[in-house]
Amino acid sequence: MMSSNQWDAEWEVSEELAKKLISSQFPQLAEEPIKKLGFGWDNTVFVVGDDYVFRFPRREVAIKALRMEGKILPKLQDYISIPYSIPLFFGEGDFGYPAPFLGYPYLSGGYPIGISDKQRSLSAKKLAQFLRGLHAFPVHVAEEYGIQEDHRNLTDIAMRKKKMLTFLSDIAVHFTAEENRAILAYLDQLRIEKVKPKRVLLHGDLHFKNMLVDEDGGITGIIDWGDINIGHPACDLSVVYSFLPPNARSEFFKEYGTVDEETKLLARLIAVYIPLLIFMQAIDEKDVRLANEAKANIQRALAD
Structure with missing residues (x-):
């Protein structure tokens, strides 16, 4: 069935699948708890332990963009004055999941919702x-x-x-x-x-x-x-x-x-x-x- 909205997922990523992908490719994180944090138009986001966040594409269009992020974001450190998502873990699709995925340091804070x-x-x-x-x-x-x-x-x-x-x-x-x-x-x-x-x-x-x-x-x-x-x-x-x-x-x-x-x-x-x-x-x-x-x-x- 085709998506009816621009933001609908083309494939879903469960906590179980995210854990399998992360554990198999990054064994040092295998014992860390994984919790779904949320999703946007293009990616589903999981918190891994207390220190990392992983993003998994949920639409085909997001794959190229994620690969670009992996290349360019580490190069911006001398230009950016606010903490931002610098990728540390570079994963590839497996177990039927068709896309690459990235892991970043966890950044503290919440969305600016309802602030004055x-x-x-x-x-x-x-x-x-x-x-x-x-x-x-x-x-x-x-x-x-x-x-x-x-x-x-x-x-x-x-x-x-x-x-x-x-x-x-x-x-x-x-x-x-x-x-x-x-x-x-x-x-x-x-x-x-x-x-x-x-x-x-x-x-x-x-x-x-x-x-x-x-x-x-x-x-x-x-x-x-x-x-x-x-x-x-x-x-x-x-x-x-x-x-x-x-x-x-x-x-x-x-x-x-x-x-x-x-x-x-x-x-x-x-x-x-x-x-x-x-x-x-x-x-x-x-x-x-x-x-x-x-x-x-x-x-x-x-x-x-």
Whole structure:
């Protein structure tokens, strides 16, 4: 049976299968307990003992991305100022499982769900330093490792608008009339169809499910680099609008550096678009907590 949603798994990875794969290829971890932590669109995640996290692709499209991660992520250490997922274990498919898998050090923290604007503001400078460093990584080196160009074509504003209007028609019942009007009014005032291309190394999917924070709301880690690519910095700068409240954005850009208005326009659009996708998945899976956070991200992105 074919998947009906973009996020549906093409194959499942149970705790039993994950344990067999890890134990057979990394005997030093054979006695460690394994627990399923969760899953995203592309990977299922397991905690192994107290020190490691393993990611297993759940869709064919994720395999190439995972291999790219294994090559490029260890090379970023001199450029990145926030702890991130550096692979230590490189596994291959077995026991009927068709994909490679990676193991990383466990990064402490939880998703930034329900934290206050004041807590978010505390990370403005730290996020800016992180992205300034990442975006300074030499593009030609990334190309040598096979990192692909903007594979999701996020710079095509006209296409994003069209997709979002379709999404909204499908899930309008889950928004209030006022919330729907706010999103539609925002989309209606967009007049640019496509921005001028720019080329930096990107995390590629920087939203609240790929960020970790401590109990005070401070950023402790950046995870899930499966969409790493070369493209427009706005794709990562969307976090300025989805994560940071309006009064913290000037501090971010003061630290990150000057950004033109076209880049800001695209960043805000992506800050609405990606949480809308997360919202749709959360509704499908009846995850009220994630749905509420995704909606809050959209509302924050629309705020000035």
